Amino acid sequence: MSLSIRSKPYIIPEYSLTGDLLAYLTCPLQYRYQNKGTLPPSMPIQLWFGDFIHGVMEEAYLKWKENEWKDFPWDWETQIRQIELEIHKRMESRGLQPPANLFCPFTEEDEHQGLCPDTHHPHKLVASIRAEAALNTWGPHLFPLVDDSEVRLKGIRDMPHYQKGTSRSNYYGVTGIIDVLSSVKLEEASDRNLIIKYLHRDPAFQEKLANLDSDKYEVIVDYKGMKRPSIGSPSWDHHYWQVQTYAWLRSLQPESNPVLIGILFYLNELSLFKEDLAELKREVKEESTDIMPDGGDRESILKWNPKHRIPLFSESFRHLRSIRMIPMDEVSLERSLQEFDNVVADIEGSIINEVDGQVIQASWKTNPDKRTCDACDYKTFCKNSASTKKLTVP
Ligand SMILES: [Zn+2]
Structure with a gap:
């Protein structure tokens, strides 16, 4: 398989925060096969669902x-299904099929069973159970606060370790899409x-608000x-960098106001x-999680085993677990941009190899991890897969 390189003259490689950088951090080789391969596009469960739920929330917001x-x-x-x-x-139409058992793509009239x-x-x-829960839980609180949805962000940074003749370009582009409140x-x-x-309950937010010069933010x-990542896990840190980087990209837009805080929803x-x-x-x-259960929630989590049904947790516990506030901070912003530079340097290095x-x-x-590998389409021929499936020659 050969990698297609666009004509020499001038290209600026462009990296999307979630589609490229976070996907690469999950597993570089998987990212390579998904993005730069000639294999038919197929996505691991988490990426498909991530795209799907973004789409559902945006479309629902527009309807609202x-x-x-x-x-x-x-x-x-009668309502959510149309959006789905x-x-x-x-x-x-972009070639992204739902993974098996995750989503029913048929209507009542369809006669074949599919998966x-x-x-x-x-x-x-x-996917539908989660879309319904996401919409009905956060829609009523979030939608009235949205000022601008699907805001496209773009910034240019110096190519890390730029070397004339070897590097593809002396700059690289960072892109992302956010909702703005x-x-x-x-x-x-x-x-x-x-x-x-x-x-209002968040002390970091209160402090930022008190120190703000303008009345707009x-x-x-x-x-x-x-699910909400555990404290200090790679995803926990990556999401932190992602939000800081979004804030930096947003600050480049002339019509923006200072970003005080980012909110992530772990749906x-x-x-x-x-x-x-x-x-x-x-x-x-x-x-190792920042939102610990108490009372009945704690008891049902500790008593649960995989043979049991999933217990129903209290509403407040589910709400608190699904929302994460990340205050902006100039020092960590610098560090986050540096981290992304490092990832880009890594990707560019692999391309050059x-x-x-x-x-x-x-x-x-590769970044072998049982859950990632089990859901990966390339596990059968990946030498480092943590999945127990047998290896085959491609
Ligand atoms: Zn079905």
């Missing part, structure tokens, strides 16, 4: 804004708004189709499944 449906909760069959199918069609349990479509599978809308919001409540938002926390719960149980025992004739598997690092 156009006054089509104002009152929550929305009904899955619309997003699925859009993703499918569904039977022909009684539509099936409310994992503005101070104006935050002031108008009802005092029953959960997001406002959490913001912004909060940026991103959705994560995953799987609203409805945990077995693997997530097993992880949470371990984290609670090790006290390949261009120099090294085989793919030798050119890219």
Whole structure:
């Protein structure tokens, strides 16, 4: 397989924060096969769901804004399902098929079974259960605060370790897409708004607010189709860098106001499944998560085992677990940009290895992790896969 390089003259490689940098950090070799390979596009579960849930939340916001449906909760069959199918069609046209057992792509009229349990479509599978929970939990609090949705960000940085003749370019581009909440809308919001409540309770936010020169500020938002990472885990840190970097990109836009804080929504926390719960149980025992359960929630997590049904946790616990506030900080912003420079340097280095004739598997690092590997399409021929599936020759 040869890597296609665009004509020599001048290219600026462009890296999206989530699609490239975070995907690369999950596993470099998997990233290589997904993004730069000639294999048919196919995504691991988490990436597919991440794209899907972003699409569903954005489309739902537009519907809400156009006054089509104002009152929550929305009904899955008659309302949310329309949005899901619309997003699925859009993703499918980009070649992105839902992983098996995650999403039912059919309507009542469809007669074939596909990967569904039977022909009684539509099936409310994992992706739909989570989309419904995300929308009905956060939609009513978040949508009234959104000032600008799907804001496209772009910045240029110096290529790390630039070498004339070897490096592809002396610059690289960083891109990202965010939702922006503005101070104006935050002031108008009802005092029953959960997001406002959490913001007001956050000491770092209060301090930033007190030290602000102008009366205008912004909060940026991103959705994560995953469970809340444990403190200090790679994802925990990467998300922190991501939000700092978004704030930097936003600050480059002339119409922006200072970004005080970023909010991440870990949407799987609203409805945990077995693997997530097993992880949470371990984290609670090790006290490695920042939002610890108490009372009945704690008891049902510690007593749970994979043969049991998933217990229903208290609403406040689910809410707190699914929202993460990240205050902006100039020192960590600098460090975050540096981290991303390092990742770009790594990716560019691997590309150069390949261009120099090294085989793919030798050119890219791997990051074996059982969950990532089990969900990876390339596990059968990856030498370092942590998945127990047998190796085959490609
Ligand atoms: Zn179905």
